[in-house]
Amino acid sequence: MQHNTTPGGALSRAVVTGAAGFIGSHLVDALLAAGTTVVGVDRRDPRTDPGAAARLAGALDHPGFTFVAADLRTCPLQALFLQAEAVFHFAALPGVRGSWGERFAEYTACNVFATERVLAACEDVRVPRLVYASSSSVYGTTNGGATGEEITPNPESPYAVSKLAGEQLCLAHAGKATSTVAAVALRLFTVYGPRQRDDMLIGRALTAALGGPALDLYGDGGQRRDFTYVGDVVRAATAAATAPVTMAVLNIGAGVSTSVLEVLAAVEELTGHAVPVNQLPAQAGDVEATLADHSRAADLLGWAPRTALLQGISRQLAHLTANSPQPVGA
Template identity: 55%
Template sequence: MTAPLINQGPVVVTGAAGFIGSHLVDGLLARGTEVIAIDRRSVHNDPVAARNLADALADPSLALHQADLATDELDELITGARTVFHLAAVPGVRDSWAERFPDYASSNVVATQRLLAACERAQVPRLVLASSSSVYGQTSGPSAEGDPTYPMSPYGATKLAAEHLCMAHAARPDTGTSVVALRYFTVYGPRQRSDMAISRVLAAVLSGVPVPLYGDGHQSREFTYVDDIVAATLAAATIADDIDAEIVNVGGGSSVSMLELIAMIGQITGRKVPLAMEAPRAGDVEATRADLTLAHALLGYSPRVELREGIARQLDWMVKQPPSQSVSTPVAEVVSR
C-alpha cells in the first residue's frame, strides 16, 4: 500500500471547526493543500466555529460542509480524498457520565464506523484518527502503545472503541484504507476549549473568579502544544507505505502536576491564581505521561514548544479576544483531558 501524500489531492478534515481541527485546517492550507472541511456546527450561528475558522474561510482552497457524520450521507464528501483526518468527536470526561452519553456514543463510535465504511467505499488511502490518552486509565509510569488500556470514563471508553473499529477495518483483507490512530495527550494553545485546564486557570487569573482544584493538586498531566499536535498529525498522513494499522502516542515531552502548572501560570502572569479546593471527581486519573519512542521512530516527532512558552502564547491569544469570548467562564475546573 502506497502512503498517501497530502499535497497530491484533496484531504478531508472532520471536526474542522474545533480547537485542534481548525489548527490542522490552517496548517494544511498553508501547505497549499485543498481541504474539504466537515463539521456539524455552522459558522453562521456558532460564534466559536466562526472564530476558529475565520482565517481559513477566506482561502479558496477550503470547501466547508455542515454535516453530521452519524446520520448524513458521506460518500460524496470524501470521494477522491487522499487522506481523511478524523478529529470530530464529543470531548470531555465529566459530561460523559451524564445525560449526554448518547451523543458521545453516536459522535465518537457510530460516526467513526460510518466514516470508515465510507472511506473503504471511496478507496481513501489513509485515515488518521484523533484518539486520546484517556484510553490508558490509571498508570504508574509513561504509557506505551502496547500497554493495557483501562479507560476510567465513558468518554475514554468511546475513544478506545473508535480505535478498535479502526483496527478492525484496517485488518480487513479487502480494504484499501490504512489507519494511524494518534493518542493525543492533553492539548493546549490558542483556541483551546474554555472548559480545559489551562484555559480555565488563565481565565481565573484574568477574571479574579476562583478556579476549583479537584483533589490535592498532585495529579499530573502531560500537556502538548497544538502546533506540535498538528505536526504529528500531518506526519501520520505520509508515513511508510507498509503501514496498515498503527497506534502512536503524541505528547509534550514532560508531565507536570496541577500545583506546578498553577505556580507556573502565576509566574507568567505575575498574579496569584485564585483557587477553590474541591473533592476529586469521577474519571480523573492520577497521572498521564507519554512514552514517545514510537512517535520519534515512526513520525520523526519531537515536541518543539516548551510548556512555559506555550502558555505564554495562549495567554497572549486570550487577552486579544473580545470580552464576550475571553474570560466568559465564571467557574472552572483544573483537571483536564
C-alpha cells in the same frame, strides 16, 4: 495490502472532521498553508456559532477551503470524501466528566457510531488514509511512569471507552484483507494552546488569573498531566497522513509530566496575578498521572515535540488577550 501515500509529501486534498474545533481548526490552517485543498466538516456552523467562526477565521475566506455544516451521525459522507488523499477524523464529543450517566448514549453515537460511518465511507470511495484523534485517557491509571503503546488500555470513564472503541474500529477496517484504507490512531495527551476549549485547565487558569471566574480545582492539584502543545499535535497528524504504515496506534505527548499546581504557578508567573481557585472533590474518571512514551511516533513519523510548556502557555495567553472582547482583567 499496499497503500499509495508519499512519505513526507504534501497532500493535494484532505478532509478534516471537527474542523470548527480546537485542534481541527489548527489542522485546517496548517494544511491550507501547505497548499492542500481542504474540506472541513462540523456540525457547528460558523454562520450561527460565534466560536466556530472565530476558530475558522483564518480559513473561511481561503480559496482552498470548503466548509460543510453536517452531522457525521446522519449526513451522506461519500461525496465529501471523494478524491481525498486523507481524512483526519478529529470530530468527537469530548470530556470525561460529562460522559457518565444519561449522556453516554450521545457519546456512543458521536464517538463510536459516527467513526464507523466515517471509516465505511472511506472504504467506499477508496480514501487511502485515515488519521484518528484518540486520547491518552484510554490507558486509565498507570504507575506514573512513561506509558508506551504496549500497555494494555484500561479506560476508567465512558468517554475513554468510546475513544478506545473508535481506535479498534480503525484497526478493524485497516486490517481487513479487502481494505483500501490505512489508519493511524493518535493517542493525544492533554492538548493545549490557542483556541483551547473553555472547559480545559490552562485556559480556565489564565482566565481566572486575569479577572475571570475562579478556577474550579478538582482534587488537591497534585494530579500530573503530559501537556502537549497543539502545534506539535498538528505536526504529528500531518506526518501520520503520509507515513508508510498500514495501521498504527501512536502516543503523541510532550514526554514531560507536570502537576496542576505547577501549571498554576506558571500561569501566575506569566500573568503576574494569582489564580483564584474553588477547591472541589476529585472527580470519577480523572486519573492521577499521564506521561507519554512517544518513541514509536519518533520511529514511524520522525516526530518529536518542540514546544516547552511555558512557551506554549505564553502563546495561549497572547491569543487570549488579543481576542478578548474587552481587556482581560478589566
